[in-house]
Amino acid sequence: MPTLQATPFVLELKDAKPVGLADLGVPLPADGPEPTRVKKGRLAEAMQPLEDGRIGRRYQNLRAHLLRAVEGGEPAVTLVLAFEVFGDDNAPTGRPSGITLRVRDADGTVLAEGDGGPLFLPWASFWYENRCALKLPLTAFDAACRLEVLAAADTVRPVPAAVAA
Helix, strand or coil, X not given: CCEECCEEEEEECEXXXXXXXXHHCCCCCCCCXXXXXXXXXXXXXXEEEECCCCEEEEEEEEEEEEXXXXXXXXXXEEEEEEEEEECCCEEECCCCCEEEEEEECCXXXXXXXXXXXXXXXXXXXXXXXXEEEEEECXXXXXXXXXXXXXXXXXXXXXXXXXXXX
């Protein structure tokens, strides 16, 4: 069986304005002790190769939002990653593998790490929207400057290309 190689992708996190967050449900208090703070990162495309070097899975439009917000009077830091994934001409042999998220500082020190869960990828040769979230310690927000996404290895089976009728 073909195997997808474990592959890291890196998104640089930069300070940003707290706009475009409505679909994430982020609390944006108009006034209060602490405004919502945001760092964003983006990666247009990333490929996960098969063991023979051919592309086996594609990731597009990776959007990271690192958010420091007050909810219910308590500050919290949450990372939200949204992306699209395409299975190319293969399908996982079982439940699709997932991703691991690592938030790093400028020196490369891991500030937080967590499981992004399995991919939502029910069929081959189609794009699917995916999202995951990770809670971080409050102290991680200011130091965070890079998100590493590790796409896990996955055993897949080839799916023949559709034949035009």
